[in-house]
Amino acid sequence: MFEITLLGVVIISTIYLFGKGVWLVGKGIFNKGNEEQISRGMKFLLGFFLFSAIASYFTSNGVPNVPIFISLLKLALILVLIIVLHELGHMIAGNFFKIHTDEFCIGIGPILYKKSYKNTNYILRALPIKGHVKQDVEKVRNLPLVSQIIIYLAGIFINLGCFIIGMAIYLSQQGMSFIAGIIAISAKVPEIFHQAYLVIVNMQVNDIFTPTHNLENTVELAFSLSPLLNDFWFTFASINIILALLNLIPIPILDGGRVVLAVMESLLKLLKVPQKWVNKFFYTILTLGFLMYLTPTVVNNFWSHSIRIGFEPLEYLLWMLLGVSIIMNISIYFENRKGNGRPLQK
Structure with missing residues (x-):
């Protein structure tokens, strides 16, 4: 009974996330590019990809039993705790430099809990796979370079400190003081970062773009690691x-990339480049970074799905x-029926 209920919840959630995501994206495009609706829709679609991977894993390998499910719940709670600590680092560093945090959010997808406290919205969403703090970007950019770097790297410093303390407690349970x-773990940190650097610089394109690196295999890895929890x-x-190593990757949407972007922006200002061109450079690189961050996930899952159902990628x-177009047109039709829509301009 537990297995059937869990599979039903995952399937219903998958359908809901897809429908809601496409609906919001369609409404956003119909409303002359409403960025907020499009952004919300993309978050729902990201949740759809994750839940569809879970549903696919369940249908291929069976639904996990209660002990494994409880282990995964523990993993989710640990992940929430770590993300909270990471984002607290950014928030505390911002407060130190008089940068207010407007939003402190954990997860993606539908909102489970929301509370406003001291002009900050604290939000918990359904899928605890990421987090963010919303601060005034322009105020952060106007800070001295060192202050910007401290804010951007604060979360990584917190994660690094938690790693050292966590491993020290684990070793103390094994008999070490x-x-x-x-001392032992701190001495190992430079080597860990060096090995991570070697992995990144030696990475080939086919290591990034491959149908085997899809979300379903990620879900399978999470289930296989459940005994370690x-x-x-x-x-x-x-x-x-x-998490610390991933955030150091120099992609602008990640913390390490934001540091690189801040350094480059400071150099442009030293070279007396007009501010409007500096701003264009900043937001263009930030957008490209966002695309770089999402592209491997989208391509790999799309490629994997096309292989699974026997289609060529282009055909798929x-x-x-076609399916998205149909759903968008249905959403436009109902918007017009309610009288909220606007006629398309020629």
Whole structure:
């Protein structure tokens, strides 16, 4: 009964996320490019990709039993805790430099909980796979370069400290003293960063774009690691260092990329480049970074799905575009029926 209920919840959630996402994107485009609606729709579609991967894994490998499900709930709670600590780092650093945080959000998808406190909206969403703090971008950009770097790297510093403390506690459980564990793990940190750097610089294109690196395989990996979740401190420390390393990748949407972008922007200002061109450069690079961040996930999952159903990628793309077009036209039709729509201009 548990397995059937869980599979039903995942399937219903998948259908809901897809319908809601396409509906919002369609409304956003119909309303002359309403960016907020399009952005919300894309978040729902990201949740759809994740839940469709979970549903696909369940149908191929069976629904997990109660102990494995509980282990995954533990993983989700640990992940929420780590993301909260990471975003708190950004928030505390911003407050130190008099930059107010307008929004503190954990997760993507539908809102489960929202509370406003001291002019900051605290939001918890359904899927705890990312987080963000919303601060005044222009005020941050007007800070001295060192202050900007501290704000951007504050979350990584928190994750690094949590990794060292978490591993030291884990080692103390194995018989090593806590202080000796702190010293031993701290000494290993430079080597960890060096190995991560080597992995990135030696990465080939086919290591990034491949149908085997899809969300379903990621879900399978999470289930296979469930036995390792029995030790809280080891899991806590491991996820912290992974999150720190990922955020150091120099893609502008990530913390490391924002540091690179801030340095480049400062150099342009030193070269007396007009501010309007600096602004165009900033937002163009930020947009490209967002596309770089999402492209491998979209391409790999699209490629994998087309192989699974026996379509060529181009053929699958055309069918997907047709389906999205139909849903968007249905949404436009009902908007016009309600009298909220506007006639298309020639």
